[in-house]
Amino acid sequence: MLYWPLAMPANVTPDYKHAEEAFRTAKTADEKIARLENMITLLPKHKGTDHLFADLKRRLAKLKEEAEGGTGHRGAHAGPEIRREGAAQVVLVGPTGAGKSSILRAITHAEPEVGDWPFVTRAMQPGMAFFEDAPIQLVDSPAVAPDTMPVHLLGVVRGADGVLLVEDLARDSLLDDLEAVTTVFSERHVRLVRERAEAHDRDAVRCLVVANKTDAPGAADRLAVLRETVADRLDVVPCSCAPHARESRPLGGSVADLPGVLFRWLRIVRVYTRTPGKRFERTKPFTVFEGGTVGEVCALVHRDFADQLRFARLWRGPAAAALASPHGGGGDPLTVSKTEAVQDGDVLELHL
Template sequence: MPANLTPQYHKAEEVYKQAKTSEEKIAALEEMLRAMPKHKGTDHLQADLKRRIAKLREEESRPKSKKAAFDPFRVEKGGAGQVLLLGAPNAGKSAIVARLTSAPTQPTPFPFATQGPIPGMMAHEDVQVQLVDLPPITPDYFPSGMLGLVKSADGALLVADLSSDLVLDDLETILAKVSEGRVRLFDPAVQTAGAPADSDEVLLVRIPALLLANKGDADGAQDRLELLRELYQGRFDPLVISAETQEGLDRLPGAVFGMLKRIRIYSKEPGKPVDRSSPFVLKEGDTVLDLAARIHRDFPEHLKQARVWGSARFEGQAVQRDYVLRDRDVVELQVDL
């Protein structure tokens, strides 16, 4: 079957050939994967692109030599995804992380108390999501190391301070700073990541994000919230919370997991009960073949059959290796090693 690759794919491929850094190569490869038609004719090409992306990411995550400069903004990823909190001074980022995780972050009434990234794990049902508290972003402060962390993250929480009359200016500063670094934040519930208009846009890093309207209990918060909704209509849908009163925080783990577009898959060995203790976390759109590769690198080559409970038409149905999985599916793989 012919691959029938799109013009967007070839444009991204050309950008990949010209890319100099691992970051640029990963962005171009991911765009090639996104723009590629998904059918049997591209199975091998999809697998090759995913291997190349994984290899580049592995190289990026390897410890640098002792002679290499220390990067204070390097945070090893954990859980179902890494989500950064971006905000102005005193927006309440640390208070949110403290409420939702056991991270050693200390909310304070004065700005710049957070000097470096502080990760913590937030529970959502049977998975964990990594939240990372970051120093505030201002017109005069946005170090390159922080930009690198933003580019590698799986998602972001843009924290707006509803107690401040400068809330709109603060948000515009943050969005401008990340945009200068070729990062586009978008709310996947409101808009798509968008197809690149030209080869330059291929190198844009698109990060899913939620706009958290914090301090919803403050005086004048409702008026400032209306301004937020008016300014960001069609781009972000503000989620009103209060780290102080905990208003809306119970909805945040589910909203974050949904933003990440992840699915949980439970494995089942032939003739044995389902293992629901620790689901495999995959991306929406991933297939049986992707699950096999996640379990063991040799499984895709030796996969004989797969059976699915949940999204299949009937329980335990035998499916093809390109079958697209759904959240909470149970999968039994039969491999011939």
């Protein structure tokens, strides 16, 4: 008979094992916390992992207490853990006052405090932005300053699909601010990059610079300097949270355009399903990232479907549009297998 050690279920994923290895090699307290948070995120949640889950949470609480000098004081402001929801998760990071919370307020239903004094935000807070019918989770965070990494931030950033580095175009110090933020991350072995070279490189996180306050005096010159300075490593998107910017788009920036920018930047692909023999009605899409397959979509519809799929019928482009029209016609579908890559707007009919 085989005995498994109590807290070591057999069916953890390769990603989890990878995270566990990373945790073992962590040196600093911040690293340990971040990597343990990552393990907790990646642990499959079912009955067989209950003990391990509880054990990891206990270790995390202890590490945090130690990191905070045993007082638990900073923990009181750290806020709840952020559960991933939507098609993708993106974290707003940056110096104090750049407008992270203003962005969250403008394009989600969340109502974080906004203010013109330093370090307004004390806790991570999520909100859901929508590009058409695609939900994108944004997570607001406390400011990053030299030598200051908010306790929960590193773990959330490592598990996220990307980071929006919010910069303040009203401030002359914006290049120093940007340098300070990227340094605080790199000192903790997280590189903010335009593209990740390898999917499993968990030390690299995709990053887009959001140049906020395009409405401010002097913003045009600072935007030009910022663009030139980071051109070789990061892309910059202009933004303004000022109410009039929705119409006037100073320097091409309006926070209202951000969901669309994020949808394209994240390469989200929406796929709709159709029940065989029934009229097609466009309901909530299933979402994957570019390169995702019919098999991946199947697994989202039902855990067992990817294994059971015999073939799928697929409507694409004009055929999909015709299917959604009031007459419900629709051109001829393609017959595809689960290895077929899906495209945004595809309609799938799964045959098991």
